[in-house]
Amino acid sequence: MLKVDDINVYYGSIHAIKGVSFEVEQGEIVTLIGANGAGKSTILKTVSGLLHPQTGSIHFAGQNIVNVPPHKIVSQGLAQCPEGRRIFLQMTVEENLEMGAYIRLRHEIRGAIADVYERFPRLKERRRQQAGTLSGGEQQMLAMGRALMSKPTLLMLDEPSMGLAPILVTQIFEIIKELNQAGTTILLVEQNAQMALSVAHRGYVLETGRIILTAPAADLLNNDKVRKAYLGG
Amino acid sequence: MKKILKLKKDTRKNLITYGMIILAFLIVRFLSASGNISSAFRGQLVPICVYIVMAVSLNLTVGILGELSLGHAGFMSLGAFTGVIAAIILQGSVSNPLRLAIAMVLGAVIAGIAGLVVGVPALRLRGDYLAIVTLAFGEIIKNIINTLYVGIGENGFRISMVNAESLNLGERGTVIMNGPMGAVGIPKLATFASGFILIMVTLFIVLNLQNSRSGRAIMAVRDNRIAAESVGISVTRYKLMAFIISATLAGAAGALYALNFSTVVARKFDFNTSILILVFVVLGGMGNIRGSIIAATVLTVLPELLRAFNNYRMLLYAVILILVMLVSNNEQLKNMTKKFKGFFKIKRPSDLKGGTARE
């Protein structure tokens, strides 16, 4: 479904991503794990079209999406829930959701909002509230709900557990599983490798801009090197 | 040769800048002595020096300190009128070069004091809000100077805000500043040599500051205020220091400017002049002193070179300005030059040592 082939990305003169290739198949949860600064978010931004690779290709649903502007990539069914949530703090909860469905037609939006409220009842309670007044967990729900509004076939989540209490983290990962079961393919970027690998089918390990290891998630969980580096023993 | 290569990269860069100015001065001097220089260019020598100093000093605020100022001409104005007053009062009592020096120093001092007065409240603000306060300051200065009458006569030095007659200067008094008519009958004390010296002094101050402990603190403030604060850098102190030095140099430049023309009016130092100097800084590169010098020179000369185009002159100037901005910020072009440069890059010892890791 998504095929990234040998991309190189630069920030000015810094070579951030060095020849990375990976694939996500329909119906999978794939996770990219790695330390802070390994280049995980950079990869997602590149896939979304916010950054452009110097070389290499990215194919989504068979089409090359390198140099396609980000808003067009969204309409092809690829959504990203960015790192740090990045919800619109000055807008209401419902307006945030409407923004998520910016590419959809007016009559589709109602139904999509209803679906999101069904999955996240808390958001319905706070629909008229300014997003800036929500708690961290609620904000994460809103960010995910917003990303779902475009009805993506592939959802990319960037650090969904960041800054959340452990109980909320579990909740978020439950939701990720549910979404996947409902048919959404997911590309998950996480620092919390334990959690990520526990829900994912496959995983890639990233180190300073390179993929150093790839295997089914269960294998990675048992891999010594991975355990030492990312799973705290 | 080896010794020069061993010097720190910054020092080497600064030496090139000084060398460039000295070389330019000598060349112009030589051409001038051999009569190979046009009146038009000779007439512009002092203004060019003034604008170089203005650009370098503004670069201290905008490029190095990282705060946008839209009122730099206000400090120039204060320096200009202070300098004129000093030069006229001292008429006949000291030699001309000394008179010019005193005028410039006094202009610098007054502008520096104004820098303090404006800086203390204004530097609490940030970004565009600071910019608008400096703009407002420039307009206030212009407006007040327009209503100021200053003279010297039987009763000594007098100031009024009503009109020239209310100064009561007596028969042999001189009106120095005559409200909107500005200062008239200014002795032409400015010379290219004095402009050159002022540039060298400015460079000495700004380059040394840039490479000193204080300079690094100022740049730390620019790059990350909170981080700088957290390691114990007094943000206000360093900001104010840079701002005052910038104002002081602008004051000296203003005095030199005024003493090059027989008349000067407050209107000259308006928003448009502030913007003009800002254009020099941005085109030359933020924080790039050498760039400011070159941009100030070229953009001062450019409108004169376009005189052949008559009515289309200023239109052409506008088009050139826009195109230069577009070209110098073009991503593809930037990448191209990078590759080009990489191809020809000469490996210097400092580059081989492994970069900036240890200092």
Next chain:
Amino acid sequence: MGFLSYLISGISLGSIYAIIALGYTMVYGIAKMLNFAHGDVIMVGAYMSFMATAYIGWSPLASVVLAMAVCTLLGIIIERLAYKPLRNATSLAVLITAIGVSYFLQNIALLIWSSNPKSFTSIISLDSLRLFDGQLIISSVTLVTIAACIVIVYGLTMIVRYSKIGKAMRAVSEDKEAAQLMGIDVNQTISVTFAIGSGLAAVAGVLLCSAYPLLMPTVGAMPGIKAFTAAVFGGIGSIPGAMLGGILLGVIEILGKAYISTELSDAIVFSVLIIVLLVRPTGLLGKKISEKV
């Protein structure tokens, strides 16, 4: 009675500043750039209306529509050619380009319409309003200007609050990158903002020259700077702020002239501005700047 009539003059002048300031503030809010060429778009709008009425003999209303159409188009063209290529450049680079555009517009106007001033025929030809036995006279231009300002502010607020493009503008102004991830075309949104701001500039130009009927290539420069000041005064980026800032600036200017000094009126206006900014560093209705560490 004197005070009242000064106050009305001030509100009228301020309403014009406010309409111009709205253009500044919208563009700033979304593109984060100071569009210093805005004042010169006003001038173009005024000339368009002038040509349509004086040379072709169109009705005033039709001339305003023409002016708005031309200015909207001009705004889009300027944005495409001069600002869009600088989307990733520093804000100062864009500022300088805007100044280049301002010079360009002024000098092209000089070549097209010559430096000789033209007298603008007011587009409003109603009778003045006489109150208190003729002691207080309010000209129809004043009334129309104030009404136009209120309608425009109301209309813009509604657009920004409820329309799809308005919401997109808010999203872009808050977080460009996140907006892109929502499928919002940021470039298009910025273009639309420029178009609206420039269309407003045309209205401002016509009203400015109706109230003060002198048309020259430099006519927009000073009101442009004053309106920019007004936008900052009210809190740049805020629509009600631009209106409040504009009107206050006009009122302070007129009252300062009337009761303190006509000679120092500019100094008074700018001093008040500085004091307000020292007390409220982001303007009267400005949002607090949240600082990123």
Next chain:
Amino acid sequence: MKKHRIFCIALTLVMSLAVLAGCGTSTQQSTAIKIGGIGPLTGGAATYGTSVANAAKLAVEEINALGGLQFELNFQDDEHDAEKSVNAYNTLKDWGMQVLCGTVTTTPGIAVSAEAYNDRIFTLTPSASSPKVVEGKDNIFQLCFTDPNQGIASAQYIADAVLGTKIAVIYNNADAYSTGIYEKFASEANDKNFAIVSVTTFTDDTATDFSVQLSEARNADADLVFLPIYYQPASLILTQADAMGYTPKFFGVDGMDGILTMENFNTDLAEGVMLLTPFAPDASDEKTVAFVQKYQERFGEIPNQFAADGYDVVYAIYEASKKAGIKGDMSAADICEKLIKVFTSSDFSVDGLTGENMTWSTSGEVSKAPKGMVIENGVYVGMQ
């Protein structure tokens, strides 16, 4: 920082060209006398410079068509700025200017006349009207009245004709011309049969709303408003006074000329306005009619007083050159001395558009009689 390097190199090249640009100026001699002109052709004051430049061009063409003495005119822009004006002056010097017709505006005029005095280049300014332009410089002459003279003449006129007893003044306190006239007017008013009851000002930056100034004049019961300003702000004052229903007499100076020919201006508003001006475009004398017609054909606009000044300057130089026997191959300094002698000689006078029998004193000031005009039915009528 590095991205600028190539840009800098390019700029350096331009700079070197600038230094060398002057080197090529040839020393070729032509028989035509090279006349330089300086004035604002761009910026806010462009209308004045453009008028002078146009009319001067017209005059030079006429003179050259006569076949005798030949002129070559080079008019440079100074943006109404002293620094730019000196640059323009130096450019003209490189071109080989022998006589200067300029500058159009006062502040640049003071700066340039100091240079021209040192270089011994004869200068006749069409419209830089401050006495400071000519003061202490024997080779600088003015064709227009000085500002103080206009102030005195205005006060005299108002007093003699008893035009008003309570006078309000609105002037531009950021403008040397306007302030110069006002100050002299105010000091003249002391022993006259009228009183100044209200004085208000504006600046170029606040020249839009005049409601306060007009209200103050009305509150002070002024029956005459003196406007020592240019016609552009004056047109706004007339419009706003009309909207307020305030109808005093308005009295202007030569800067007021141009108000009737301002494109699209409703001349009804100027009905009854009085002004002192040496030139009226609808005067019926042969010279004016011919000039106005030619100017309009050529430039599509009705000439104002600045154009008339520009035209007269060229003709004054022409008359004087003929009298002094000046030729194109003389040095500027020689021409200067000869022209000074002619201009200050008692038997030299010029009949121009802006005055009959204009003569000059050694101080450089012109002597001609200002004409009082009143606007009736949209045209100037001589005031007696």
